[in-house]
Amino acid sequence: MVGTSSSSSSSCASFGSFDDISAAATAKTSSAAAATGTIKFLCSYGGRILPRYPDGKLRYVGGDTRVLSVHRSLPFQELEAKMKEMCGWEKVYLRCQLPTEDLDALVSVTSDEDLANLVEEYDLATRDRLLPLKIRAFLLPPPPPPPKPSTKTPSPPSTFPIAASSCSAAAARSISPSFHSHASRAPLPADLRFFLHPSAAAAAAAPPRFHP
Template sequence: MSRTQNSAHSTQTLKFLYSYGGKILPRRSDGKLRYIGGFTRVLSIDRFISFSELMVKFGELSGSSMSLRCKLPIEDLDVLVSITCDEDLADVIEEYGRVSALTNQEIKIRALLSPINLQKKISPPSSPMSCLDFPTSNVKPGKVGSFYSPPAYAAAHRCSSPALGLSGRDTERRPGTSLSFLWTRKH
């Protein structure tokens, strides 16, 4: 590959130096934070990858769902930025690109993966309709009785059962919000 082709190729890809399964601990000699244990790997990706695609790759490589934190190029491990969306990812890529341009060196993005901790384990409902417990209502047919927002762990298909009188036409999706279900009392 010629120098110009190599340069063009490097602008389209970037490398993550990612670690998982270890801990951040201070070094005994000077107290500077270091990542100890676990695994450290390099992942070369397309510069324009989406956050969700990147997290799928990290999940496949690490064997589980992970959260992503990145070290800023001029900071130590005591300053980590949580990456949770495309915008966060683009900001980190831009920051590393800026430092790479100043130093005239391609710098790997330093990333730490942590397992996603579920605050409490939730078992599935015992029956398909157990996620809804509607009180009896005196609402006249055809009037909106209430809004129902299913809990985060409830499967949406369980909460939109035709047996409950809810169908696709009874649901409303608002941009930027979770699904809300309108229900009406059927006679």
């Protein structure tokens, strides 16, 4: 019985040693991956993020997906240049998925500080893994430019009737009352007198009398 107990004790010790060795190997592999200084981006572009039927879970549909390996000390501007060259765009917007988040919580990467924080998040998530995680990246094109305003100038509203009436009123005010009294007594042409009453025609035919 004593021997059996000793055997069990040594067996437990061996299992404990195996766990320690496995954990040490995992840490060694992760540290070795970090020591190489290489990080990988799993880049998708040209597609869309859509809900999946029937559970509604978001997924990336269409486009292309490529792996981009760069040194972890690469500045953001150089990383952006490599991504623009990969997708063939003049401008690219980088949005990445954090290891613990879904596709509805992407983060924008626009500077060296953003890139360093992103790499740190993935390093923390890779501590218990044999192989480092690929950084999930989505490349977005620049938004389309706003529509240009119409160059056609609308024609101004017509003011001719108002101007004409204004001119007529001004002309009427500039004429003296004596002119109206003289003009109203001017003889009518003979060819228009037959439209009038005989008494009116006789009065129209009479010579005008001017008052001083």
